[in-house]
Amino acid sequence: MANLIIDGMKIEAAEGQNILQAAQRAGIYIPALCYHPDLPSFKDSTPSPQIYQGSVKLEATSAEAYQGCQLCLVEIEGEGLKTACTTPVKDGMVIQTSTPEIQERRREKLAAILLDHPHECLLCPQREGCDLKRCSMNVPEEERCCAKFNVCELRKVTEYIGGKLKLSRYKPGNLAIVEDEPLFIRNYNLCIGCTRCVRICKEVLGVGALGYLLDSGKVLTGMLAPSAEDSYCRLCGACVEVCPTGALLDKDIKWAERETALVPCRNACPAGIDVPRYVNLIAKGKFAEAVATIREKVPFPAVLGRVCFHPCEDVCRRGAVNEPISIKELKRFAAEHDTIPQGNGHVKSIPPTGKKVAIIGSGPAGLTAAYYLSELGHQITIFEALPELGGMLRVGIPQYRLPREILDKEIQRIINQVGIDAKINSRVDSLDEILAEGHQAVFVAIGAHKGTKLGIEGEDSPGIIDGVALMRDVNLGREVRLGEKVAVIGGGNVAIDSARTALRLGAKEVTMLYRRSRTEMPASPEEIEEAINEGIKIDYLMTPSKISRRNGILDMECRRMALGEKEADGRKRSTVIEGSEFLAEFDTVIVAIGQVPEIPKGFDLPAGPGGKLPIDPKTLETSRRGVFFGGDVVSGPASVIEAIAMGKKAAESIDRYLGGSGAIEQPAVETKRVDMCLGREEGFAKRPRVNTPTLAADERKYNFGEVVISYGEETATHEAGRCLRCDLRLDITPPALPPERWLEFNAANIETVPKSEGVFQLFDEDKNIIYIGGNMNLYEGLKEQLDSGAEARYFIYEEERMYTQRESELLQEFAQTHGGMPPLNMGPDLDDLF
Known part of the structure; x- marks a missing residue:
C-alpha cells in the first residue's frame, strides 16, 4: 500500500493504482473524459490506418496515438503538473487537485475539446430547463446540444471546470449522421475523440468493430467498414453506454426509462x-x-x-x-x-413458522403461492375440487401443447420439494369453515372455469357446448362425441384449442367464426398458423345471430361484419352488415368467447362487474381480513405467466400479513460479474x-x-x-461525475463555505441566475444574502482572489446573453464593474 495526501486528506492506495483511481476510491473528484473505470488506458489503444464515418472513408495522416483529454491534471509536490490517469501512486506523494494554475490549464484543455463540438448550450447561463428548441439567442439548431443534454457527462464536466473559456463560435463540421442502422444513432459531429467506444469494443468486448485515427492532429473515430453489419458489430450498445456525449444514442430508449x-x-x-x-x-x-x-x-x-x-x-x-x-x-x-434430481436443489431452509395457510385451487397461481409460502416456512394445504392437481394447466390446455407427463413432473416437484399437503376432490364452499380449521390466511385461486354465453336465440339447444367444458372433459378422459361438422365461435386461444381438439376427436370439418379480422385475433399467431396448417377453416368478420335444431342438425344463422373505429383495447369495433344473413349446418357448435369465475355463495364476498371480485390491487387482499384472491378469478382469463405473477404477489402479501418480510425469492445461482467478452463473429447481424x-x-x-x-x-x-x-x-460501471454543482440556499450549506475571496451566484427554483456577487469573504456575503431574505433556492461559489474582475466577467456574460442584469443585481452600484 502507498500512503499519500490528496487535498489534505490522508489516504491509502493499492500498488499499481494511478492517482485518478486512488482519488476516486477516496471520494475525491478529478475531471476526466477519456478515463472510464471499466476501460484500459488510452495509452494501450493503437490507431487504425483507416475508418469509416458512414460511407466516408478516412485515412490516417499520422501514426501518432491519442494523448488523452488531459483534464485530470494534478500538482504533485516536487514534480509539478501531471495527468492523474497516467501517473502511478507512490508512497509519500502530496497532491493538489485544484489550484489556480490547474484550473487555468484545464480550461485550456476543455476549450480545445469543445472547439469542434457544439458548445453554445453548454456555456449558456440559462441552460437549466431549456428544451433546446426555442432559443432566445437564435443559435442555429446545428450549433445546439443534443437530446442527451440534461444527462450529458461532457456538460457536467464543463460546468465543474467552469470559468471563462477562450472559445470562438462553433463551426459545423457537417460530418456524417448515421440513422439508418438498427438500434443506434451515431452523430460524428458530437464526437470529442475520447476513444472510449473504441476501447470498450476492442479491448473489453473483443469485437473490434470501431477504430480511431489522427487526421491533422484531430482524433476521429468510426467503424472499420461502411456499416455496422460489415464491421461485425455485435449491437450490444456498450459503446453507447460509455460515450460521454450524444455522439452515440439509442434510437428507442429515453433516459428516464433506461433501467427497464x-x-x-x-x-x-x-x-x-x-x-x-x-x-x-x-x-x-x-x-x-x-x-x-x-x-x-x-x-x-x-x-x-x-x-x-x-x-x-x-x-x-x-x-x-x-x-x-x-x-x-x-x-x-x-x-x-x-x-x-427432482426434489433436490433449491429446498426449504427456513424453520417452520407455525402459521397455516389454505390455498383454494391448484392452478398456476395457487401452486405458485403454495410453493413460495411453503419455502418461507408456512404450513400449506391446497384444496382442489377436481380429481387431479393443476387447475387450468390440467383441464384448460390440450395435451398436444402440454403433455401430461411434463405437467405431472413439475407439480410433483413443487409438492415434494417443499412439503405441501394437497387435497384433491375437495371443493370448498365456505371460507368460515376453512378459517375455523386454524388457517390464519386463505388464498383463493379458483380460476375462471365458466364459459361466457353468446346471448342469442337457441344457444341452449343440445349440441352446443362451451369450449372450457370441452377442454375439461377431454383432459379428464371423459368421452366426448362431436360429429363430423363442427363450428367454433371465438378467436382466442381457447377457441383455437377447441378447434384443434375437435379435429383430434374425429371431426372431418372444423370451421371457426370470428367477428373481426385475423389481425385482431387475440390467439397466439403461431397457434393460429398451426390451426390453419391442420386444415381448420377460419371465417373472419362473421358472427352467429340465431341457432335452431332440426333433425339432429344445428342450423346456425350467421351475419357478416364490418370493422369500424378502434376500441379501448386497440382492436377495431365490429358492426353487423344488414341483410348479410345466411344459414350454415353443423353437428356441434363450440362457444369459446370468454370465461368468468364462479365464486361460491358460501364465500359471502361481494362480486364486482362480470363476476370479478374487488380486491386491493397491491396486496390482493379482499374486504375480509386474511382472505386473498388472485389469478383468473380476479383478472379474468389471462396467461399462465400472468397467473404465476399473481401467485407470487399473493405469497408476498400473505407472508407480510403473517408477520414476515414478504421476501419470497431466494437466489439459486451464485451471482457473478458478467463476462463482458463477446468476441468477433462474421455475419452476426444476419x-x-x-x-x-x-x-x-x-x-x-x-x-x-x-x-x-x-x-x-x-x-x-x-x-x-x-x-x-x-x-x-x-x-458497466457509471463514470465518476462531478459533485452536485448547486447547493440548497440554507444556513447549513452556507456554514460549509470558506471565508475567502470569491464570487457566488444565486438561483431560483428553475436554476435561473438571479444574483451574481463578488466578496472578499464568501461566507459573509452569502450569509448577508440569506439574512436579507433573498428569494433564492440554490447557490454556487468559486474561490477567486481577483473576485471583482471575475464578478464583472460573469455579469457581462449574463448581460450579453439576456440584455440586462440578474433581477437581484439591479441597482446603482454596478457602474464601477464596467
Whole structure:
C-alpha cells in the first residue's frame, strides 16, 4: 500500500493504482473524459490506418496515438503538473487537485475539446430547463446540444471546470449522421475523440468493430467498414453506454426509462425472469445453471417453455435487427436439460413458522403461492375440487401443447420439494369453515372455469357446448362425441384449442367464426398458423345471430361484419352488415368467447362487474381480513405467466400479513460479474432465428401427441448465441461525475463555505441566475444574502482572489446573453464593474 495526501486528506492506495483511481476510491473528484473505470488506458489503444464515418472513408495522416483529454491534471509536490490517469501512486506523494494554475490549464484543455463540438448550450447561463428548441439567442439548431443534454457527462464536466473559456463560435463540421442502422444513432459531429467506444469494443468486448485515427492532429473515430453489419458489430450498445456525449444514442430508449428499456425482455416478463442471464448460460452450455436461474422466479420452467405467450419476444431488441430470440423455446430446452434430481436443489431452509395457510385451487397461481409460502416456512394445504392437481394447466390446455407427463413432473416437484399437503376432490364452499380449521390466511385461486354465453336465440339447444367444458372433459378422459361438422365461435386461444381438439376427436370439418379480422385475433399467431396448417377453416368478420335444431342438425344463422373505429383495447369495433344473413349446418357448435369465475355463495364476498371480485390491487387482499384472491378469478382469463405473477404477489402479501418480510425469492445461482467478452463473429447481424420443428400436420392432427419438437443442444446454443446481450450495459460501471454543482440556499450549506475571496451566484427554483456577487469573504456575503431574505433556492461559489474582475466577467456574460442584469443585481452600484 502507498500512503499519500490528496487535498489534505490522508489516504491509502493499492500498488499499481494511478492517482485518478486512488482519488476516486477516496471520494475525491478529478475531471476526466477519456478515463472510464471499466476501460484500459488510452495509452494501450493503437490507431487504425483507416475508418469509416458512414460511407466516408478516412485515412490516417499520422501514426501518432491519442494523448488523452488531459483534464485530470494534478500538482504533485516536487514534480509539478501531471495527468492523474497516467501517473502511478507512490508512497509519500502530496497532491493538489485544484489550484489556480490547474484550473487555468484545464480550461485550456476543455476549450480545445469543445472547439469542434457544439458548445453554445453548454456555456449558456440559462441552460437549466431549456428544451433546446426555442432559443432566445437564435443559435442555429446545428450549433445546439443534443437530446442527451440534461444527462450529458461532457456538460457536467464543463460546468465543474467552469470559468471563462477562450472559445470562438462553433463551426459545423457537417460530418456524417448515421440513422439508418438498427438500434443506434451515431452523430460524428458530437464526437470529442475520447476513444472510449473504441476501447470498450476492442479491448473489453473483443469485437473490434470501431477504430480511431489522427487526421491533422484531430482524433476521429468510426467503424472499420461502411456499416455496422460489415464491421461485425455485435449491437450490444456498450459503446453507447460509455460515450460521454450524444455522439452515440439509442434510437428507442429515453433516459428516464433506461433501467427497464435497456433489457426489455426481462421487464416485459410478468414474473421478472432474468431472460438474458439464462439465455447467455445456455449459449455457454451451462444448462443446469440456466434452469436454476428460471426457477429463481417461477416454479414451472417446463410448462412455461410450452405455453407461455412470451411477451419478452415481442420486445426483444434483436427483432429490430432481424428476428427476436426464441426465448420461450430456450426456456423449454433448459428445463429439459435440468440435471438437478427432482426434489433436490433449491429446498426449504427456513424453520417452520407455525402459521397455516389454505390455498383454494391448484392452478398456476395457487401452486405458485403454495410453493413460495411453503419455502418461507408456512404450513400449506391446497384444496382442489377436481380429481387431479393443476387447475387450468390440467383441464384448460390440450395435451398436444402440454403433455401430461411434463405437467405431472413439475407439480410433483413443487409438492415434494417443499412439503405441501394437497387435497384433491375437495371443493370448498365456505371460507368460515376453512378459517375455523386454524388457517390464519386463505388464498383463493379458483380460476375462471365458466364459459361466457353468446346471448342469442337457441344457444341452449343440445349440441352446443362451451369450449372450457370441452377442454375439461377431454383432459379428464371423459368421452366426448362431436360429429363430423363442427363450428367454433371465438378467436382466442381457447377457441383455437377447441378447434384443434375437435379435429383430434374425429371431426372431418372444423370451421371457426370470428367477428373481426385475423389481425385482431387475440390467439397466439403461431397457434393460429398451426390451426390453419391442420386444415381448420377460419371465417373472419362473421358472427352467429340465431341457432335452431332440426333433425339432429344445428342450423346456425350467421351475419357478416364490418370493422369500424378502434376500441379501448386497440382492436377495431365490429358492426353487423344488414341483410348479410345466411344459414350454415353443423353437428356441434363450440362457444369459446370468454370465461368468468364462479365464486361460491358460501364465500359471502361481494362480486364486482362480470363476476370479478374487488380486491386491493397491491396486496390482493379482499374486504375480509386474511382472505386473498388472485389469478383468473380476479383478472379474468389471462396467461399462465400472468397467473404465476399473481401467485407470487399473493405469497408476498400473505407472508407480510403473517408477520414476515414478504421476501419470497431466494437466489439459486451464485451471482457473478458478467463476462463482458463477446468476441468477433462474421455475419452476426444476419444470423436468422432458428424456428423449432413441428410434427407434420397429417402426422399430428388425429392424435394428442406433442406438436412442437424441442431444440437439440447444438441448435439451442446457436439460437442463444444470437442474443445481443443488452444486459451488459447495466454491468458497466457509471463514470465518476462531478459533485452536485448547486447547493440548497440554507444556513447549513452556507456554514460549509470558506471565508475567502470569491464570487457566488444565486438561483431560483428553475436554476435561473438571479444574483451574481463578488466578496472578499464568501461566507459573509452569502450569509448577508440569506439574512436579507433573498428569494433564492440554490447557490454556487468559486474561490477567486481577483473576485471583482471575475464578478464583472460573469455579469457581462449574463448581460450579453439576456440584455440586462440578474433581477437581484439591479441597482446603482454596478457602474464601477464596467
